[in-house]
Amino acid sequence: MISSIVFVVLLLGASFLFAKNVKTIIRNIKLGKDLDRSDRKSERFSLMAKVALGQSKMVVRPVAGLLHIVVYVGFIIINIEVLEIVLDGITGKHRLFAPLGSLYVGLISIFEFLALAVLVSCAIFLIRRNVLRIKRFHHKEMTSWPKSDANLILITEILLMGAFLLMNAADTQLQNLGAEHYTQVGTFPVSGVFVKMFSATSVGTLVIIERGLWWFHIIGIFAFLNYLPYSKHFHILLAFPNVFYSKLTPKGELDNMAAVKKEVELMFDPNADPYAAPAEPVGEPQRFGAKDVKDLTWKQLMDSYTCTECGRCSDVCPANTTGKALSPRKIMMDTRDRLTEVGKGIDKNGPDYDDGKSLLRDYITEEELLACTSCNACTEACPVNNDPLSVIVDLRRYLIMEESKAPAEWTGVFTNIENNGAPWQFAQADRLNWKNEE
Amino acid sequence: MSELKVPTMAELMASGQQPDVLFWVGCAGSFDDRAKKITRAFVKILNHVGVNFAVLGTEESCTGDPAKRAGNEFLFQMQAMGNIQVLNAYEIKKIVTTCPHCFNTLKNEYPELGGNYEVIHHSELIQQLINDGKLTVEGGVFKGKKITFHDPCYLGRGNNIYEAPRELIEKLDAELVEMKRCKSKGLCCGAGGAQMFKEAEKGNKEVNIERTEEALEIEPDIIATGCPFCMTMMTDGVKLKEKEQDVKVFDLAELIAKANDL
Numbered sequence: 001m002i003s004s005i006v007f008v009v010l011l012l013g014a015s016f017l018f019a020k021n022v023k024t025i026i027r028n029i030k031l032g033k034d035l036d037r038s039d040r041k042s043e044r045f046s047l048m049a050k051v052a053l054g055q056s057k058m059v060v061r062p063v064a065g066l067l068h069i070v071v072y073v074g075f076i077i078i079n080i081e082v083l084e085i086v087l088d089g090i091t092g093k094h095r096l097f098a099p100l101g102s103l104y105v106g107l108i109s110i111f112e113f114l115a116l117a118v119l120v121s122c123a124i125f126l127i128r129r130n131v132l133r134i135k136r137f138h139h140k141e142m143t144s145w146p147k148s149d150a151n152l153i154l155i156t157e158i159l160l161m162g163a164f165l166l167m168n169a170a171d172t173q174l175q176n177l178g179a180e181h182y183t184q185v186g187t188f189p190v191s192g193v194f195v196k197m198f199s200a201t202s203v204g205t206l207v208i209i210e211r212g213l214w215w216f217h218i219i220g221i222f223a224f225l226n227y228l229p230y231s232k233h234f235h236i237l238l239a240f241p242n243v244f245y246s247k248l249t250p251k252g253e254l255d256n257m258a259a260v261k262k263e264v265e266l267m268f269d270p271n272a273d274p275y276a277a278p279a280e281p282v283g284e285p286q287r288f289g290a291k292d293v294k295d296l297t298w299k300q301l302m303d304s305y306t307c308t309e310c311g312r313c314s315d316v317c318p319a320n321t322t323g324k325a326l327s328p329r330k331i332m333m334d335t336r337d338r339l340t341e342v343g344k345g346i347d348k349n350g351p352d353y354d355d356g357k358s359l360l361r362d363y364i365t366e367e368e369l370l371a372c373t374s375c376n377a378c379t380e381a382c383p384v385n386n387d388p389l390s391v392i393v394d395l396r397r398y399l400i401m402e403e404s405k406a407p408a409e410w411t412g413v414f415t416n417i418e419n420n421g422a423p424w425q426f427a428q429a430d431r432l433n434w435k436n437e438e
Numbered sequence: 439m440s441e442l443k444v445p446t447m448a449e450l451m452a453s454g455q456q457p458d459v460l461f462w463v464g465c466a467g468s469f470d471d472r473a474k475k476i477t478r479a480f481v482k483i484l485n486h487v488g489v490n491f492a493v494l495g496t497e498e499s500c501t502g503d504p505a506k507r508a509g510n511e512f513l514f515q516m517q518a519m520g521n522i523q524v525l526n527a528y529e530i531k532k533i534v535t536t537c538p539h540c541f542n543t544l545k546n547e548y549p550e551l552g553g554n555y556e557v558i559h560h561s562e563l564i565q566q567l568i569n570d571g572k573l574t575v576e577g578g579v580f581k582g583k584k585i586t587f588h589d590p591c592y593l594g595r596g597n598n599i600y601e602a603p604r605e606l607i608e609k610l611d612a613e614l615v616e617m618k619r620c621k622s623k624g625l626c627c628g629a630g631g632a633q634m635f636k637e638a639e640k641g642n643k644e645v646n647i648e649r650t651e652e653a654l655e656i657e658p659d660i661i662a663t664g665c666p667f668c669m670t671m672m673t674d675g676v677k678l679k680e681k682e683q684d685v686k687v688f689d690l691a692e693l694i695a696k697a698n699d700l
Contacts, residue, residue: 250542253596254506254547260512264515316623322645324639373633374631377595380595380622397511409637421499421517422468423504432496434474
């Protein structure tokens with residue numbers, strides 16, 4: 001009875017905390033500018049099914065991709081078992097679904113195999129990260145928290161799966177000893193191997209082990225749930241909406257800024273009154289391009305929370321792989337970290353709070369931005385369809401249009417384009433000279 | 439060398455004619471010495487087949503692509519609006535271009551600003567001419583040669599055109615060999631995003647050297663590409679590696695023109 005109450009309190013507490021953290025993240029994402037991605041719904045659903053659910057972009061790298069699918073499928077399906085654990089916890093019953101008979105044994109057997117597969121996959125992932133030291137996990141942005149985060153997730157999953165299997169082993173031994181309260185369901189295939197470990201253990205100790213592991217398992221899950229919003233692991237939830245709201249236009253296409261279009265149209269309008277008083281500005285004056293996270297769209301902000309720091313983007317980035325400062329993964333991580341900081345400022349000091357910092361320069365340097373070739377290798381590689389390139393371009397737009405800060409060569413290019421319609425200093429009148437040359 | 443027939447829109451307009459397709463030459467194709475050869479090669483093909491085309495000539499101006507990628511959206515839209523006025527005044531319906539950057543900008547970014555045209559890359563037009571039986575290609579000088587294709591980002595990843603260039607190379611009876619990173623995984627030459635016009639940021643290697651080394655690894659006779667900027671980067675790379683005697687860099691149009699002895 002007492003344990004039921006403790007359990008319910010924990011369950012409610014964990015759910016409440018999780019909901020609160022998710023609400024904060026949604027609020028933060030909504031700090032971004034409007035962007036309409038409500039079109040082409042059926043295309044979006046099938047993209048989501050393919051890329052998020054089907055993980056089509058994960059398997060481009062087969063080893064990591066297949067292991068990831070194992071962990072993912074295991075994680076999802078084993079959650080059915082968690083449903084039983086939760087109901088057991090509330091009702092104080094043990095193995096509530098056992099009356100399903102052979103179906104139950106079959107299900108738990110599948111869960112056990114999956115748990116083993118998840119455990120082994122996570123172990124391989126740990127080895128890849130820490131022993132094989134695969135390069136993309138050890139870039140400069142992958143120190144301190146991001147590094148611990150990845151390892152913590154893997155270790156937690158291993159512990160949770162281990163607890164689940166050992167709990168079943170202890171349970172089986174208790175059944176063998178005919179202990180009261182332990183429903184006879186028989187031996188399961190994976191945990192069955194470990195039953196021998198407990199052959200000399202007394203019923204009292206076994207009950208402590210079994211209950212201990214049960215509580216460890218479920219409290220572990222509650223803790224992990226609340227760890228998600230602070231971790232790259234949040235991608236298991238956000239990957240779905242993030243892929244759904246992907247950019248569907250060709251990768252080469254950049255958006256035409258609406259604010260600029262208005263200005264340019266006015267300049268081209270022969271009927272425009274050159275002496276007209278400018279229209280009263282409505283609301284805050286808009287910036288051209290992005291200086292801080294609030295200048296980005298909600299989708300770019302969602303991208304940043306969805307980023308799982310796998311580094312496939314930076315691994316294929318021509319700038320990054322030739323030693324330049326730019327790393328598309330860092331662009332995503334910086335955006336997220338800055339957004340989290342802005343969010344905390346708002347929580348503490350109200351919605352108009354300005355800490356005097358910005359994404360540009362306090363997080364991302366000009367040198368990083370200037371190294372991008374806009375080749376779209378990063379967006380092609382991202383397994384959750386993030387678009388780091390759009391963030392880079394928006395920050396560049398701020399540098400150029402608000403601060404007129406361009407490398408000298410670019411300033412020359414702009415002048416040439418304006419004056420003679422080409423990035424080089426050739427006269428427009430000579431544009432057809434190639435016709436008569438050889 | 440026979441004279442090239444390059445009618446301008448102004449000339450056609452004066453005689454009350456309309457071309458089937460406008461050839462957008464682009465800044466590189468107009469002014470860069472190496473790229474001008476690509477332009478001429480492509481025109482030779484158009485003349486050979488008798489395609490009814492025209493160019494804007496001195497009325498053409500930069501599409502604004504490098505300005506936009508550098509972050510100067512204002513300059514880009516000024517260029518775009520100006521070009522659209524010219525194109526719409528001539529009632530242009532279809533555009534072919536030898537530059538993937540012009541191609542991408544005209545095709546994807548101009549419609550929202552009022553410029554709606556069917557835009558194709560020259561590799562697609564040449565492929566169509568072959569498929570329609572208007573142009574026959576025999577390998578000739580390229581028969582049996584090892585040719586690799588370097589995917590321009592704005593043609594490949596940018597607009598999903600991977601096959602037309604490769605089909606052209608296969609038409610040459612050449613051996614098409616792929617680099618380790620090709621098609622959607624192709625490595626950039628280093629020129630995009632307005633990098634062409636400035637020194638690269640500090641690093642430990644130039645992007646074009648990285649790409650050239652990758653190409654040289656498979657020991658091709660020819661590195662083919664479909665972009666004047668990739669052309670510059672790859673040619674420079676091959677020169678720096680002192681391989682210009684063994685490995686040539688050609689545009690697809692040049693390969694087809696040379697194979698046909700044009």
